[in-house]
Amino acid sequence: MIGIISAMQEEIQALLNELQHTKTTEKGMRTYYSGTLFNKNVVLVFSRWGKVASAATTTQLINDFNVDEIIFTGVAGAINNNLNIGDVVIGKHLFQHDLNASPFYKQFEIPILKKKFVETKDATKLIEATNQFIRTYNDFIDLKDSKDFDITIPKVMHGDIASGDQFISSIDKIKHLNFLLPTTICVEMEGASVAQICFEYDIPFSIIRIISDKANDNATIDFSRFANSIASNYALGILKNYFA
Template sequence: MIGIISAMQEEIQALLNELKNVETSEKGMRTYYTGTLFNTNVVLVFSRWGKVASAATTTQLINDFNVDEIIFTGVAGAIHTNLNIGDVVIGKNLYQHDLNASPFYKKFEIPILKKEFLETKNATKLIEATTNFINTYNTYINNEEAIAFDITAPKIVFGDIASGDKFIKSLKKIKKLNKALPTAICVEMEGAAVAQICYEYEIPFSIIRIISDKANDNATIDFSRFANSIASYYALGILKNYFNN
């Protein structure tokens, strides 16, 4: 059983539409949708925003649904200037950019775990699936939408991700983040929390983050438009290739 999480329903809507033999269960104010997606047994859930909500959802997936792999899919704000709206980041190392328990622990260090970041698994397979998706982009993404977002040739970047309980929407904040965590290429609000729980329970974790905005003063508008209209079709295209390989 594979667990698939996003923060918002919009980010997995296209997957929910494809899910067969659906059964739902309600736990802790979340709805878990079990069924088959491209002939693979999955459980889909949107955790709601932030590290607490996503960590709690992950624990539930592991303990109640016996998932043996977790994939997170959703949108992110770009930190690195070479990333554009519509590019795909496949996560490598996940940092909690708002974690700082100094002087007891080093900045970003997760207490007890002795780690400042957590690594993903299955990235090679996910990059391959994303490459196949990009090569058949028009099958999943309607051309008018791609034009509306000025997406011409989406890039796939394997890189580090910074997570924290803050929606970033200013150049000043991006610069600060970039200085603190120079290898983090995009920012979001859940990934590192899910990664920590998966590490603690020894469950393989991977993450897809599609750039919805540039974390600048236009981020609020770009984020909403992108998440509402297009993000879940990326998830659909990438996961179809991931499960069929």
Template sequence: MNSIDIRLGIISALPEEQAGLIEHMQHAQSIPRGMRDFITGKLWGVSSVCVVSRIGKVAAAATATTLIERFNVTHIVFTGVAGGADGDVRVGDIVVANGLLQHDMDASPLFPRFEVPLTGLSWFAADLSLTTQLKHAAQQFLLQDFMQEINDADRAEFKLKTPRLHCGLIASGDEFIDCDIKLSSLKQHLPALLAVEMEGAAVAQVCHEFGVPFAVVRTISDDANGDAAINFTRFIEQVARCYARNILRRFCASLAR
């Protein structure tokens, strides 16, 4: 993959999730469009457009479409936080999606549950090449940067001992999952589910329909249970933004080679 041919779109749902990226963008220029600020420039040698989508599937889909149609991005990466949906996935772990679906999509009996009508698909596969590079960047962050980037106090507060990397299914829906009963119900239907959030599958569908390669990386901020909202903002500001900055730094470096 030649970085000369790449224009990378980077989406996050919240400003705090992207703050560490914008600080490192060279020749940054803000272009307003559709009630969003699209920040263009270079990130670690890669032509990039960073944008905060806001929360939810419609907001994420509109943002991804604008990146493709107005800013001519060739690849899209979504970075942010998610709730863990598996016993092996803990706060501070990283989940890179190999596929995404909308857990609140249900047009049955006209179509099977989770299937997006008239596409024949429920699961949208992430681009293999981008996902592989993103996984490598995340693993290198955990091995080489984590202890230096996340201080002792934050590691203790959020019980971050030895974070791990996972790759698998992420599900999106217009609902903040913070209840064990809701999560258990999802796991019954989707045993392979690793994380839940509110945007990724919408971006995946847009990218599928436009033929744009995409990848999604999520830092686990909570266990999608009754304690999910506790210290959520502090986790994003103190931990997740550091994850995003360092993973994308390594990811962009791999694209720029």
């Protein structure tokens, strides 16, 4: 059983439309949709925003739905100049950029775990699935949507991600994050908390993040338009190849 999480309904809608034999379970103000997606047994859920919501949802999936793998899919803001709106980041290491329990623990260190980041499962297959999606991009994404965001040919990067309970929309904040966590290439609000729980329960996990904005002055507008229109079609295209 594979658990698939997004933070928002919009990010998971295309997957929900494709889900077969759906059974729904309501728990803790969330709806868990079990069924088959491209012939795999999956549970889909949107966690709501932030580290607390996504950690709670991950724990519920592990304990009540017996998942043996978790995939998080959603959008992120780029903090690396090589990334454009529409590119895909497959997570490598997940950091909590707003975690600082110094002087008791070093900045970013997760208390007790003695770790500053958590590593995802081997990403080779997911990167290949994403490249395959990019080659067949027009089968999944409306040309009009691509034009709206100036997307020509998206690319995939395998890199580090920083999560925190903040929507980032300022160049100063990006500069600060680039200085503190120089290997991270995008920001979001859930990946590292999903990662921490998966590490603690020994469940392999992956993080797929589609760039919706550049975490700058325009981030609020870009994020809303992108998440509402095309984000979940990316997830559909990538997971179709991943599950094949």
